[in-house]
Amino acid sequence: MNxxxxxHELSKxxxxxxxLTDCTVTVPQGRVxxxxxxxxxxxxxxxxxxxGLASPTxxxxxxxxxxxxxxxxxxxxxxxxxxxxPLYRRFAAGDHIRIxxxxxxxxxxxxxxxRLAELRIPLDRPVGKLSGGQRAQVALALTLAKxxxxxxxxxxxxxxxxxxxxxxxxTLTAAVADAEGGLTVxxxxxxxxxxxxxxxxxxxxxxxxVQLCGDIDTLLAEHKVLVGPxxxxxxxxxxxxxxxxxxxxxxxxxxxxxNGPVIDPAYQVEDVSLEDLVLAYMGAEVAPxxxxxxxVGEDR
Amino acid sequence: MTWLVxxxxxxQAAIAAALLAAFAALILVTGLQVASxxxxxxxxxxxxxxxxGLSNSIFLGSHAVGFLVIMTLGVPAVLGMLLGAPLLAxxxxxxxxxxxxxxxxxxxxxxxxxxxxxxxxxxxxGGAVSALVTWWSGPNNALQGNAFYPGRFDIMGIVPVGYxxxxxxxxxxxxxxxxxxxPAVGITLAVYIAVRFLIFSLARPHFMTAxxxxxxxxxxxxxxxxxxxxxxxxxxxxxxxISIPQSNxxxxxxxxxxxxxxxxxxxxCQGLASQSGRGFTPASYQAASSCATSHHVQAFITYQxxxxxxxxxGIETGIFVALAAALIAVTFVVVRRRDA
Numbered sequence: 001m002n003x004x005x006x007x008h009e010l011s012k013x014x015x016x017x018x019x020l021t022d023c024t025v026t027v028p029q030g031r032v033x034x035x036x037x038x039x040x041x042x043x044x045x046x047x048x049x050x051x052g053l054a055s056p057t058x059x060x061x062x063x064x065x066x067x068x069x070x071x072x073x074x075x076x077x078x079x080x081x082x083x084x085x086p087l088y089r090r091f092a093a094g095d096h097i098r099i100x101x102x103x104x105x106x107x108x109x110x111x112x113x114x115r116l117a118e119l120r121i122p123l124d125r126p127v128g129k130l131s132g133g134q135r136a137q138v139a140l141a142l143t144l145a146k147x148x149x150x151x152x153x154x155x156x157x158x159x160x161x162x163x164x165x166x167x168x169x170x171t172l173t174a175a176v177a178d179a180e181g182g183l184t185v186x187x188x189x190x191x192x193x194x195x196x197x198x199x200x201x202x203x204x205x206x207x208x209x210v211q212l213c214g215d216i217d218t219l220l221a222e223h224k225v226l227v228g229p230x231x232x233x234x235x236x237x238x239x240x241x242x243x244x245x246x247x248x249x250x251x252x253x254x255x256x257x258x259n260g261p262v263i264d265p266a267y268q269v270e271d272v273s274l275e276d277l278v279l280a281y282m283g284a285e286v287a288p289x290x291x292x293x294x295x296v297g298e299d300r
Numbered sequence: 301m302t303w304l305v306x307x308x309x310x311x312q313a314a315i316a317a318a319l320l321a322a323f324a325a326l327i328l329v330t331g332l333q334v335a336s337x338x339x340x341x342x343x344x345x346x347x348x349x350x351x352x353g354l355s356n357s358i359f360l361g362s363h364a365v366g367f368l369v370i371m372t373l374g375v376p377a378v379l380g381m382l383l384g385a386p387l388l389a390x391x392x393x394x395x396x397x398x399x400x401x402x403x404x405x406x407x408x409x410x411x412x413x414x415x416x417x418x419x420x421x422x423x424x425x426g427g428a429v430s431a432l433v434t435w436w437s438g439p440n441n442a443l444q445g446n447a448f449y450p451g452r453f454d455i456m457g458i459v460p461v462g463y464x465x466x467x468x469x470x471x472x473x474x475x476x477x478x479x480x481x482x483p484a485v486g487i488t489l490a491v492y493i494a495v496r497f498l499i500f501s502l503a504r505p506h507f508m509t510a511x512x513x514x515x516x517x518x519x520x521x522x523x524x525x526x527x528x529x530x531x532x533x534x535x536x537x538x539x540x541x542i543s544i545p546q547s548n549x550x551x552x553x554x555x556x557x558x559x560x561x562x563x564x565x566x567x568x569c570q571g572l573a574s575q576s577g578r579g580f581t582p583a584s585y586q587a588a589s590s591c592a593t594s595h596h597v598q599a600f601i602t603y604q605x606x607x608x609x610x611x612x613x614g615i616e617t618g619i620f621v622a623l624a625a626a627l628i629a630v631t632f633v634v635v636r637r638r639d640a
Contacts, residue, residue, distance in 0.1 A: 053401060076404035086398035088308070095307060096399075102303040103403035143402065 002029040004064060004150055004184035005050060011058035012045050018208050019045040022059070025203050025213045030181035032172075034195035034216075035188035036278055037205035043188040044083060046205065047152045050186065051080035064149055076105050079148030083155045085139045089128030093121060093138045097145070104146050112141040115171065133164025140168060144175050151175075151185045157194060165191075169198050192275045202274075204281050211281040216274060223277055226254045228267035236264065244280035255280045301405055301413045309417075312383060316425060324432055326365065331436040334361040338439035355443050361436075369436060372429050372455050376467035377492050379422050384471020385484035387418055388635070392479040411635055415628055419468055426464025430456060441526070447609055448528035450500060457613040462620035467492045469624035469631075476631045476638075499619060505530055505604070507615045512602040517560065518589045521599070525606025534560055537596040562588070566595040 005027040012020040020042040027033045035043050048054040049061060052068035052075060061068060064077050087096060093116055101107045116123060121134045130138065136156055143151065153172075157165040176183055186203070189195050195202075202219065204212035212219065223243070226236070230252050236242070241257040255272060262269055272280075306313075341358050345351040388411075391397040400410050434456040441447055441456075453459065470491050474484040510530050515521040517534060534542040542564045562570055569591035572584060604612065 051402070070406040070408065072404045072406060072409075075406065080402045082395065082398040082402070084395040084398065086395040086402075088396050088399065089394065091307065099304050099307060100403060103301055103400070103405045105404055146404070 003027065003062075004029040004031070005186070006062045007046075007059065008061075009059040010046075010049065010056050010061050012042075012049060012054065013057045020049075020056075021208045023205075023210050024059075025210055027184060027186060027201060027203070029184050031201040031215075032176055032185040032187065032199045033201035033203055034192075034199035035186050035203045035205065036190065036192060036195065037188075038190060038282065041205040042208040043205055044154055046203075047080070047154050047186065047188060050150070051078050051152050053080065072105070076146065077149045079143040079146050079151045081139055081143045081151075081153045081156055083158070085136055085156065085159075087127045087135060087139055087142075090126050092124045092126055093130075093142075094123035096127070096138065096142055097123070100142055100145055106147045108145045108147055111147075112145045115141045115144075119167070119171075131164070133160050133167065136160055136164065136168055137171060140171055149182060149184065151183060153185065153187045155188050155190075157189060157191065165194060169194060173198050192278050196274050202278075204278060206282050212278075219277065220272060220274065223255060223257055223272045224262070225270040225272050225276070226256055226262060226267040227270065228252055228254075228264070231266070236262075236267075244283070301409060302417065304400065305414055305417045309383075309421075313421070316421075320425065320428055323368075323429065326368070327432040327436045330361060330365045331432075334436065334439050337361075338443070355445070358443075360440050360443060365436075369433050369455065370451055372433050372460070373451075375429050376422070376426060376460065376463035377489055379425065379464055380467030380469075380471035380488045380492055381485045383418060383422070384468040385475050385488045386481045387414060387472050387475055388631070389475030389479055389481040389484040392475075393481060407635065408632070411632060415469075415472055415631065418472065419465055419624070419628070422464040422468035423461050426460040426462075427458075430458070430460035433460075445526045447526035447606070448604065448612070453612075454500075457610070459613055459616045459620075462617035462624075463496070466495070466620040466624040466627075469627040470495075473627040473631045473634075476634045479638075495623065499616070503619070504612070504616065507612055508604065508608055510602045510604055512600050514598045514600045516593055517597055517599045518593070519599075521601065523601070523603055523605055526609065527606045528604040530602045530604065532599070532601040534564075535598050535600055536566065542597070560592065560597070565592055566597065569595060 003026055005025065007023055007025050010020060010023040011018070023042070023046060025046075035046065037043050045054065049056050050063050050068055052063075052070060064074075066074060068074060068078075088099075091099075093112070097109050097112050100112075101109055113123065116138065119134070119137055121130065121137060127135055127138055136159075140153075140156065143153075151172075157168050160168060172185065172187070176185060187195065187199065196216075200216055202212060202214065202216050203210065228251070230247060230250055233242070233245070233252060233254065236254070236256070240259050240262075242254050243257060244255040246253040255276065337358075337360055341354065342351070345354050350357075388397075391400075397410075401407055437452065437456060441452065444452075446452060447456075454463070467488065471484065471488040474487040474491070475481070478484045478487065505528075511523075513521060513523070514535070536542050542560060565588065569588050572587045572591050
């Protein structure tokens with residue numbers, strides 16, 4: 001399977017602030033990857049580097065087989081939608097379609113027109129007068145009209161109401177289905193429930209570091225919640241990797257990454273939800289020596 | 301990319317074209333009146349042999365149009381503030397640069413085409429206004445003979461093109477540095493006025509080595525045409541300048557300035573002048589003058605000859621175009637650094 005994105009120990013420093021540290025991620029082609037992390041975790045920085053809009057200060061990055069750069073051929077392959085949903089507020093959607101036609105070698109104007117007609121969004125009204133949800137749909141349609149092979153969306157649904165959010169994600173899912181494996185998506189957000197519906201891959205960033213990266217189903221299969229009596233857990237910790245532990249006087253609840261079957265019958269083994277998994281890694285305050293263990297490469 | 305610039309600026313372009321058309325109509329109509337007024341005045345004075353005092357006896361055109369013509373001095377600053385400063389600052393403020401950068405166009409190209417068209421527009425508009433003003437002012441230039449006077453030099457010929465390009469570049473660079481429109485507009489105005497003033501007062505008189513001519517103190521000497529007088533005075537023996545105190549009584553012998561005070565004359569000549577007590581008699585005045593001349597006292601004027609007008613226009617324009625190029629280079633570096 002081809003990889004769309006591969007980074008190795010990617011770092012980005014802005015003067016004294018480190019926005020991204022030793023970020024190693026892999027996203028196979030055709031996947032829809034959720035880029036999750038709290039505010040300020042480095043999501044935007046990573047997306048901007050992948051889009052060729054920012055250059056890293058360390059490490060390696062390969063996107064669609066090349067290094068992201070300010071080059072028309074590379075830029076034509078990548079659709080990037082910034083967090084602020086930037087559009088010229090006094091221009092209508094139709095104006096944006098014509099601007100796009102002049103600024104892109106492959107431009108599918110009819111795709112935008114059809115999509116906006118379906119959504120009953122007028123082409124001749126200034127986008128500043130559209131609702132937030134409509135504006136986001138216009139921006140997404142314009143980004144898709146480039147016919148990109150990689151789509152990078154930076155918190156596109158953050159400002160939308162639940163219905164607009166669902167419509168937006170439906171459009172995205174349809175676009176991925178239409179592309180038949182030719183479109184890879186990285187979608188950042190801090191809303192796990194939304195992402196769970198459309199994504200099959202996850203990158204978890206916290207405190208400018210990658211905490212988790214991989215196929216969602218694989219990760220869910222590898223992680224289990226163990227509930228057992230409050231006794232010495234050192235044997236278990238030697239056999240498996242404990243991500244998060246919650247202890248009461250009588251009972252201990254462990255979220256572990258399994259390195260084999262759980263033999264001890266004292267523990268009850270339960271499946272973990274994506275949300276619990278993400279929250280466990282986000283709140284785990286992973287110790288530095290454990291950090292490398294938390295990156296689960298898919299193509300090992 | 302050019303289409304985007306056109307879409308963004310077509311309203312401003314239309315307004316600028318309409319204002320220019322209105323200005324051109326006014327200038328053409330009143331300019332023809334000025335020209336006929338000038339030709340008839342010239343015919344009358346030639347017939348009566350009174351052309352010498354013509355510049356004091358007639359006023360060409362109207363005060364209102366003359367005021368408007370002088371006001372074109374502000375055209376470059378207005379262009380820089382209204383179009384140059386928001387060019388990048390407004391994009392950064394509203395985040396629309398992110399839209400442009402997400403298309404298949406590099407940042408460098410985006411910036412080059414945006415700034416290129418705006419600078420070209422500024423040059424065209426500055427040139428068009430200057431051409432109209434220069435044509436309209438033809439009779440007045442001939443009448444007044446003061447082409448180097450800043451109220452004329454700075455609004456005619458090719459310098460307005462340099463000023464317009466420079467002001468636009470100041471606005472663009474200020475917008476790139478501040479990323480906010482309002483401060484960029486203020487900075488544009490301040491920098492434009494400061495640089496214009498500095499170049500005018502410190503550099504322009506020295507674009508070319510000034511010509512100094514010496515002549516006897518009791519004659520006058522006027523260079524031909526619209527020359528630019530930089531200084532005048534007297535020199536004593538050995539070429540040492542004679543200082544002329546601010547308050548003095550009893551000036552003697554001179555057509556330059558108010559003359560030379562008696563106390564500044566060579567010692568041997570002072571007696572000749574003071575013999576007659578409070579005032580000079582024609583004889584004592586003549587004697588003192590002759591004495592001073594024989595002691596190598598000379599009058600001088602330092603000036604830029606009229607023939608250097610276009611050289612000065614070219615040098616001034618070149619300086620402002622070069623400054624504009626430097627500012628645009630800074631803009632490219634700033635935009636690349638800030639967002640990479």
